[in-house]
Every structure is written in C-alpha cells, then in structure tokens.
Amino acid sequence: MPTSRKERARTDKCLSTLKRKHLRSSLRLWEVAPKNNIIRTSKSPSIIPAGCLVSGSCTCLVTIAAVSLTSCTFNALDSNSWYCLLLLASYSVWDKSDSIRSSVQTLLSTLQITTLQYVPFRYLSRLWGKLCCIHVPYTLRPYIYGMYITMFGVNLQEADPPNVHFYSTLGEFFRRKINLKLRPISNVQKVVSPVDGTVLHNGNIANGLVEQLKGVSFSVQQFLGPLLNDDNNIPLVEYSKRLMMDPLKNKLYNCVIYLAPGDYHRFHSPVEWTVLRRRHFVGDLKSVNPRMVSWFPDLFVTNERVALCGKWKYGFFSMTAIGATNVGSIVVYHDKELVTNQPQAKPGSYFDHQYKDGLKFFKGDPLGEFKLGSTVVLLYEAPREENVFSLTNGKIKIGQQLSL
Secondary structure, three states: OOOOHHHHHHHHHHHHHHHHHHHHHHHHHHHHOHHHOOOOOOOOOOOOOHHHHHHHHHHHHHHHHHHHHHOOOOOOOOHHHHHHHHHHHHHHHHHOOHHHHOOHHHHOOHHHHHHHHOOOHHHHHHHHHHHHOOEOOHHHHHHHHHHHHHHHOOOHHHEOOOOHHHOOEHHHHHOOOEOHHHOOOOOOOOOEOOOOEEEEEEEEOEOOEEEEEOOEEEEHHHHHOOOOOOOOOOOHHHHHHHHOOOOOOEEEEEEEEEEOOOOOOEEEOOOOEEEEEEEEEOOEOOOOOHHHHHHOOOHHHHEOEEEEEEEEOOEEEEEEEEOOOOOOOEEEOOOOOOOOOOOOOOOOOEEEEEEEEEEEEOOOOEEEEEOOOEEEEEEEEEEOOOOEOOOOOEEEOOOOEOEO
8 A cells, every 4th residue: 555645754754863863872882982883983093002102202211311320420410310310200100100000901012012121121220229329318318218118018117227217328228127026937847938028929840830920930941040060951841850859759849929119128048958059140120020020921031130059958949039120239148259230241141159068047047138129939849748828919928938
C-alpha cells in the first residue's frame, strides 16, 4: 500500500532525530574517552611522544651541567657553577612531579630507555661526590637535611648522634651511623640481613641464574666473573657446581636487597665467615631503583661493584656491594687499596685482590659503606633443605633472619 505524504514526513523527522542523537553521543564520547571512539581523524599520530622530547631535552641539559661541573674545581663565587646546580636541583624536583608519574607509558617507551643508556652516570656520580664534600653552614643544616629527611623518610631518631648539626657535609649525613642497639643480631645459626632495605628476591639459584626482580634474572658467571685459573666458557650449571664445596648435599641461594636513599648506608657481616678475596668490577653507575632494574635486565652485571668472596661453615659465601648513580664510592673498611669510580678505569675490566691470611668476620661486624642508595647481593652455599623466607618486596633490618 503506498505510503502517504504525511507518513513519509513523519518517518524523515524520526530519522533526522536519531542522527542528531547519534552525533551528540559520538561527540560526547570523543570528549570523555577519545581512545574508545570509533571516529578516525585525518591527523597522523606523532612519531615521537611529547613526553620523550621533554625528557630527552632535560637529560641533555642535565648532562651538560654535570660535565661542566665535573670538568673543573667547584668555585662558590662562580655564577655559572650555581646556575648548573640550580638546573640539576630543578630537574630533580621535576623528576618527582606528577607530570612524570602521570606519563608512565611514555617513560617506558623504547626511546626513553635508549636515552638513559647514554646518560653519563659516572660523571653525575663524581659530581655528587664533589657536592657531598661541600661544607654546609651550621645554621642551614636543619633546613637542608630537613628537606632530605622529609623527601626520603629518614628516621633521624635512629642516627648516632640524632642531631643534624653534627654533620658538616651531605656526605657525612648520608653515611651516618645508627645506634646498633636498635638492631639486635639474631643468634640463630643462619644468614641474617647485612643491611636495612627492601628484599627484591630471596630464594635458591636455578640453572646458574639469579633472580634480581620477579621475571628478571642475571648469570652467576657474569656477575662474579671467571673462576681463578678458569675461562669464561664453562656452562652455567657447571660453573655453579665449581663454586660449591659439596654440590651433592648443598645448593646455591641468593638474596637481593635494595637500599633506598633514606636507608642506613653501611653494610655488616651476615654470617660468621672468612673473606679470601675481593674482586672489583669497573662498570656503569645506573640507578638500581627497582623500576630501572626492570628496564635493564643486565644492570647488576654491568654496574660497578665490589664482590667479597670466601667461605663459611657450609662452603662458598659471597657478598657483593653494587654501585649506583651517586654511589660510585664503595668503601670496604679492611681494604685500604680499594678505590672505586675512577675516571681512568675502563668499564668492563676487573681487579682481584687476595687476602693472604683471610679476613675473619663475625655476624654483625661492620664491613663497609656506600653513599645514598644501592643494592647488596648475597650468593651462598647451604644445605638443600634450607628454608628461606619469602620476603619479596618486604622491608628488613640488619640482623633479621633470611632463612629458617
């Protein structure tokens, strides 16, 4: 039956209304959730994200400032030096702002990670070393150290002494002692924590691989270097067996502990043992923050580090202090020959030092220190039935047990 003119007009009006509603819905969707909108525009996406351009530019400026300050002696009367310091301080504040945290995906881009690989962390660390030696005026200490305490959550009441006026330089404050009466050492005949920090991994070593973070591992062989009178080409499993005194009854365990900037920065003996040799690896000084560790799987085997190797009641035992940005200087109290983060040292090389009669340490004895934040890695031999605590991402203090 033919449709009347009146009915056709009514139908056209309904269709027009539906189109307008659909258009309004589309526009609202475009405003609220542009990523879910099916509308396509003719504008092509940017090849390089804006966040990467900003971050890359800031990185270049910071690099220039760092090289400028490390290439000459710091002069308090030189305005250019203060401009460089102001730039570095501004970058530090910007790096902790919401603009960075709200652009996590941008920071995780390949371009960002590639840029970080070319940042001169060794220069930055030497610059930090110079800044840490600058005398802080007595009246300014509460304000300067107060900002650091607030920013990183330092528990000043544990310091020895707990008075900020006692520390004349930033370096002294970072390497502050603590009241060790607040860190009772467990008398159980097991491994205890050598530092205050956060446990990134605590478990056994499988197939010669150490887990530095969940899903991120490194080779024991690359980490400790070749065995004495051995080459680098032996299989990982065979390398692990050669480390141990009794591979049939024992196996290798490891514990990775991260020290945040607000933590106590000295390390102590985790067991009663004898240190037989020290191996110093020259390398990078990238940050060992867990986020950086997840970006660079080989970070622990390329960063500068000092490995103390020896033996305890079950066999092999090693404790390695890993350097990080601003933590190039690692100090071992009983080894005056050790000097780290030297400009003439070639990254990738290593130096051995044998302790003639061995260095005997008891549980809790002070071993050394480093600056700001870093990481300590324990690799040791123990019975196969050893039960280690599941402490991943858990805070731990010096003297607390790592195993049952």
